[in-house]
Amino acid sequence: MSKTFYVSLIPSIDPFLRIVSALRKKGFDIESVNFKELDSQRGSLTITINENMNLGLYEAMLQVKKVVGVYEIKELEEEC
Numbered sequence: 035m036s037k038t039f040y041v042s043l044i045p046s047i048d049p050f051l052r053i054v055s056a057l058r059k060k061g062f063d064i065e066s067v068n069f070k071e072l073d074s075q076r077g078s079l080t081i082t083i084n085e086n087m088n089l090g091l092y093e094a095m096l097q098v099k100k101v102v103g104v105y106e107i108k109e110l111e112e113e114c
Contacts (some may be wrong), residue, residue: 041078061089063086
C-alpha cells in the first residue's frame with residue numbers, strides 16, 4: 035500500500051539528497067519524490083513510499099525528522 039507524506043525544508047539540494055539517501059539506505063521502497071521551491075526560505079518535498087511489514091510511513095517520517103534543515107513533516111490523506 036502506498037502512503038504519501040509532505041516535508042517542509044530549506045530550499046537546498048543537501049536536505050533533499052540526505053532524506054532520499056537515508057530512506058534508501060534503511061530499505062524503504064520509494065515510489066515517487068517531488069521537490070518544489072516555494073520561496074527563498076522554504077521548499078516542499080512530497081514522498082510516496084510503498085509500505086511493507088517492517089517499514090511503514092511512521093518509520094519513514096522518523097528518519098526524515100533526523101535530517102538537518104527539515105521544518106515540518108505531515109502525512110497526506112489519500113484521495114478517493
